[in-house]
Amino acid sequence: MWQKRLGDLAQARAFQGRLEEFGLVELLQAMSLDGKSGALHLNADSGGSGIVYFDQGAIVGAQEQARDALTLGAVLQQLQFASEQQMDYVFHLQTQDALGKRIGERLVELNIINEQQLERALRTQALWTIRELAIWSKGDYAFHSGERMPADVLAPRTETTTAIMEALRYRHEWDALEYVLPDGMRTHLSMASEPPIDHPLQFHPVAWRIISQVNKKRTVRRIATALRMPELDVARMVGPLVREGLLIPSRAENVPRGTEAGARIDLGHFDLFSLLISMEQTWIKCKTAPDKLVALARFINDTMDALAESYRMNNVTLSPDTLASILEREGIYGIGEYAFVIDNNRIAVDDFAAFCRKSFEVSGRGDTSANPMFADYRLQLQRALEIAFHAINARVTSPAERVQNQEAWEALFLTFSQ
Amino acid sequence: MVDNNLGDVRERAHGTRTLVEPAPFFMDAEGESPPVMVIDDSPAVRSVVEISLKRVGIPAVAFEGGLPALAALSDGVLAPPRVLLLDIGMPKMDGYEVARVFRTNRALTDVRIIMLSGHDGILDRARAKLVGASDFIAKPFRAAELVRRVCVALGMVEVSWE
Numbered sequence: 001m002w003q004k005r006l007g008d009l010a011q012a013r014a015f016q017g018r019l020e021e022f023g024l025v026e027l028l029q030a031m032s033l034d035g036k037s038g039a040l041h042l043n044a045d046s047g048g049s050g051i052v053y054f055d056q057g058a059i060v061g062a063q064e065q066a067r068d069a070l071t072l073g074a075v076l077q078q079l080q081f082a083s084e085q086q087m088d089y090v091f092h093l094q095t096q097d098a099l100g101k102r103i104g105e106r107l108v109e110l111n112i113i114n115e116q117q118l119e120r121a122l123r124t125q126a127l128w129t130i131r132e133l134a135i136w137s138k139g140d141y142a143f144h145s146g147e148r149m150p151a152d153v154l155a156p157r158t159e160t161t162t163a164i165m166e167a168l169r170y171r172h173e174w175d176a177l178e179y180v181l182p183d184g185m186r187t188h189l190s191m192a193s194e195p196p197i198d199h200p201l202q203f204h205p206v207a208w209r210i211i212s213q214v215n216k217k218r219t220v221r222r223i224a225t226a227l228r229m230p231e232l233d234v235a236r237m238v239g240p241l242v243r244e245g246l247l248i249p250s251r252a253e254n255v256p257r258g259t260e261a262g263a264r265i266d267l268g269h270f271d272l273f274s275l276l277i278s279m280e281q282t283w284i285k286c287k288t289a290p291d292k293l294v295a296l297a298r299f300i301n302d303t304m305d306a307l308a309e310s311y312r313m314n315n316v317t318l319s320p321d322t323l324a325s326i327l328e329r330e331g332i333y334g335i336g337e338y339a340f341v342i343d344n345n346r347i348a349v350d351d352f353a354a355f356c357r358k359s360f361e362v363s364g365r366g367d368t369s370a371n372p373m374f375a376d377y378r379l380q381l382q383r384a385l386e387i388a389f390h391a392i393n394a395r396v397t398s399p400a401e402r403v404q405n406q407e408a409w410e411a412l413f414l415t416f417s418q
Numbered sequence: 419m420v421d422n423n424l425g426d427v428r429e430r431a432h433g434t435r436t437l438v439e440p441a442p443f444f445m446d447a448e449g450e451s452p453p454v455m456v457i458d459d460s461p462a463v464r465s466v467v468e469i470s471l472k473r474v475g476i477p478a479v480a481f482e483g484g485l486p487a488l489a490a491l492s493d494g495v496l497a498p499p500r501v502l503l504l505d506i507g508m509p510k511m512d513g514y515e516v517a518r519v520f521r522t523n524r525a526l527t528d529v530r531i532i533m534l535s536g537h538d539g540i541l542d543r544a545r546a547k548l549v550g551a552s553d554f555i556a557k558p559f560r561a562a563e564l565v566r567r568v569c570v571a572l573g574m575v576e577v578s579w580e
Contacts, residue, residue, distance in 0.1 A: 273466040273561035280462045281536055281558045404469045411465035
């Protein structure tokens with residue numbers, strides 16, 4: 001009966017519904033059974049939302065879309081792989097050169113953590129995020145088949161059974177905690193104005209360390225991160241302190257942003273959509289193969305110009321070798337035998353245009369769509385543009401906006417390919 | 419249900435198999451049709467407009483051409499929108515032709531039409547006005563400006579990008 005129910009779920013044409021009917025644990029089982037690839041979107045009635053990404057039934061990423069969502073930095077500190085000072089230093093580097101490397105890569109490069117620790121932290125981040133999403137009992141779910149994750153969300157592949165076991169274990173713990181920590185790890189804690197009159201005021205050393213970290217602005221998650229303890233361990237200790245009347249949980253609003261959020265440049269001024277529309281209009285007007293290829297190179301420059309302007313609005317200077325470094329990281333140095341001339345985040349378009357004209361004079365002109373060389377060059381330039389978009393998009397704070405941005409530029413690339 | 423003068427359109431739409439299959443996600447939470455419809459053959463424009471409007475809480479439904487959009491209206495899959503963003507240069511049925519159908523159909527006459535066009539000449543604007551468009555947005559446009567104009571057409575007072 002149980003298997004049949006899951007089978008029905010997996011085969012449902014419209015894979016969407018209510019979490020009251022199927023919770024995340026059941027949905028994970030269905031994904032695994034069906035070997036699905038795509039993104040499972042969850043929206044809690046209480047306002048939270050999250051996404052779990054799958055590749056052939058295995059979990060490859062998970063994110064909660066909330067201001068206090070679990071970050072890689074928090075996990076690294078809670079697992080005692082990195083200290084607050086080290087993370088602050090890396091965030092500072094990230095702000096100065098936000099497109100160069102991801103935080104995890106930078107930590108490895110600085111020998112603060114090794115590859116294995118990074119992998120474990122990424123897997124832990126995904127598992128802990130999923131266990132939080134799994135306690136939502138009221139809300140909607142919808143599976144978007146084939147939807148790819150933003151590049152920065154990628155976690156090591158995790159079998160769904162591991163996530164299911166973790167979610168079930170957490171749910172069991174949650175039964176005892178939900179009445180004292182209404183927002184889970186995002187519950188804010190404050191001290192009671194005075195202790196209960198009959199309280200002995202004798203504390204376990206860990207409990208005392210927790211109390212010492214409490215102020216109105218801190219969540220359980222932030223306290224755990226500051227103490228470099230797994231947040232569930234801290235929550236277990238906080239539970240009795242709340243019940244005894246020493247700590248008061250609250251769903252405070254106006255939470256100050258953590259350092260990790262600050263590591264993302266405010267890209268509110270980066271008008272991607274207007275840029276995309278402008279590119280499309282330019283593309284439509286290009287008739288010949290060289291014109292189109294040069295237009296693509298210009299789009300890359302326009303993107304970098306817009307990004308540099310956004311940085312200026314944040315009082316940060318974009319590193320002049322940003323474009324060169326992100327292309328180099330992806331192994332893109334040019335197209336065909338031509339090596340891009342890049343200076344201060346701009347491809348030298350005149351030089352590139354001369355190369356294009358010469359190439360197509362030699363190869364013969366005619367219909368661009370039928371010219372294999374054009375198709376090959378176009379794809380390489382499009383790939384470079386995509387990399388620039390990805391690098392920028394990874395710095396957008398909202399995961400939902402990142403997914404939408406990706407949808408929009410993929411739509412533009414459809415026009416390029418027509 | 420849009421009932422009159424659409425038989426020909428319906429036949430053309432179904433005949434050319436361009437009808438977009440109706441799906442429940444066209445409806446908002448109250449089960450009503452989105453207030454904004456976008457008809458544009460450009461995937462990028464459709465995507466950008468839909469997402470930009472969604473970010474300020476305005477549901478929109480997009481079609482790649484006039485025929486499938488009119489078929490969805492004539493079949494009762496969708497109620498008439500309050501605002502139509504209509505591209506002029508489209509294959510099979512251009513924006514002027516679609517606008518004329520809207521203006522000659524009783525059930526669609528209240529729809530405010532905003533024309534989108536890559537050509538921004540005086541004649542283009544005049545022709546758009548002649549077919550009943552209430553506004554004209556030249557491409558390339560700024561997403562924020564498009565959202566603002568839609569909000570004006572919807573009679574919304576305030577718009578927030580937050």
